[in-house]
C-alpha cells in the first residue's frame with residue numbers, strides 16, 4: 001500500500017505549554033490533528049473552569065487560521081478542587097477530563113494529590129456525570145523502584161479506586177508496561193489507556209546504553225524491551241481500549257541537557273510518520289485509523305472528525321528538522337532511529 005486515507009487523527013494527551021513555547025509548538029499539532037486533550041500542568045496549574053477557559057483562549061489565539069483544531073481542556077485535580085466548579089465546567093462542555101497527578105510524580109506536579117480520600121467527592125461526582133479521569137499512573141514513594149512505579153500504582157491506587165467507584169471512567173495515561181496493558185485489556189468498558197509514540201520505539205537501553213541520552217528521558221520512563229513489545233501489540237491490536245496520546249512534552253534543550261534534566265519528549269512534528277512506520281512493520285496499517293482517529297472519540301463520547309488526511313509512502317525518507325527554534329532556544333524533535341517514509345499530505 002502506497003497511500004492511506006484516514007479520518008483526521010486526534011491526540012488524547014498533549015502538552016502545549018504557554019506563552020512563547022505555546023506559540024512555537026502549536027502548529028506542529030494543529031497541522032495534522034483535529035483535536036487534542038490538553039494537559040493542565042502549567043505553572044500555576046489549570047485548576048478551575050475559569051483557568052481552563054482562559055488557557056483555551058490563549059491556545060486559540062495562537063492557532064493558524066488555516067488549521068481546523070479544537071483544544072479539549074482538562075482540569076488539574078488538587079485536594080482543594082471545588083466540586084461544583086468541575087461539574088459546571090463539564091456541563092458547559094468546556095472541560096473533557098480531570099487529570100490526577102500523584103504529587104511529585106512528574107513535571108510540574110507539586111500541586112497534585114497526596115491523599116486520595118480528599119478528592120473522593122469530586123471523583124464520585126465525575127462518575128455520576130460520566131466525566132473521565134486521566135491518571136498519571138505512577139506512585140511516588142521513593143522506596144519504589146522507578147521501573148516498578150506503574151505496576152505498584154495499578155495495584156495499590158488504581159484498582160482499589162476502581163473497585164470503590166466502578167462507574168468512574170478512567171484513562172491510564174501513557175501506559176508503559178505489559179502489566180498496564182493487561183490491566184486495561186481485562187478491565188471492561190470503564191477503562192482505557194493512551195499509548196505514546198515514543199514508547200512504541202524506545203526501551204530503557206535507548207536511554208542508558210552506550211551513553212546517557214536525555215532526549216529519550218520521559219516519565220513514565222521507558223521500560224525493558226518486552227514491555228515495549230506489549231505496547232506495540234496493544235496499539236496494533238484493534239482493541240478499542242487503546243488509543244494515541246502522544247504525550248508530546250516540549251522542554252528547551254537547555255532544560256534537558258543538564259545535570260538534572262527535565263522529563264519529556266517532543267514528538268508532535270513527526271508522530272504520524274512514526275506511527276505509520278510502526279503499524280506497517282506490524283502489517284497493521286489497516287488498524288492505524290482506529291488507534292489515531294476512532295477509539296479515542298469512542299471513549300470520550302465525541303463524534304469522529306469529519307475531515308480526512310492522506311498518508312503517502314515516499315521512495316525517499318521524509319526529512320524532519322532535528323529541532324524547532326523558539327525565542328528562548330532550541331527544542332529537539334524526537335529521533336525514532338529509523339528513516340521514515342510515510343508523509344502526511346493533507
Ligand code: NCD
Pocket residue numbers: 015041106107108136217218219220247249250263264265
Ligand atoms: C510531561 C511534561 O513535561 O509535562 N513529561 C513527561 O515526561 N511525560 C509530564 C508527564 O506527562 O508526565
Ligand code: ZN
Pocket residue numbers: 013014015039247249
Ligand atoms: Zn504528559
